[in-house]
Amino acid sequence: MNGYSVEQRVRIIKFYYQNQCSVRETFRALRDFYPRHNRPAESTIRRLVAKFESTGSINYQPTPIRQRNARSIENIAAVRDSVRENPRQSIPRRSQELGLSVTSTWRILRRDLGLHPYKIQLTQALKVNDHTQRRVFADCRLGSGAVSS
The missing domain is CATH 1.10.10 (Arc Repressor Mutant, subunit A)
Known part of the structure; x- marks a missing residue:
């Protein structure tokens, strides 16, 4: 039309x-x-x-675009506070507590707060001798048996 x-x-x-x-x-x-x-x-x-x-009209009227209420400033602040209180809580549990959908909570966490799961973290600091010990172990496993520094 x-x-x-x-x-x-x-x-x-x-x-x-x-x-x-x-x-x-x-x-x-x-x-x-x-x-x-x-x-x-x-x-x-x-x-x-x-x-x-x-x-009663023949004029073209565009359909209104629905507002996206889930990623409002209030909801972003609520999710941010929830993460500060308990960072280890799962997204489904967090969304249930906040009264948001799982998808909305997921989007707020990733897009608005910049949080992503499975970040690579250093769990144990490397010491000075660790490199040589790893090298010795690798050489032994490969069958050479020789230690090269």
């Missing part, structure tokens, strides 16, 4: 009511005004008439 001008939409509505509200007759009556492949389909005529009868 967005492809037709206001005048074309008015013409379609007029033909519809002139032809006793028959979509098929309206479709046939529009042959004189539109080329064969550019004529509005019957479903287009039905949609345009339904819109006209429900709203």
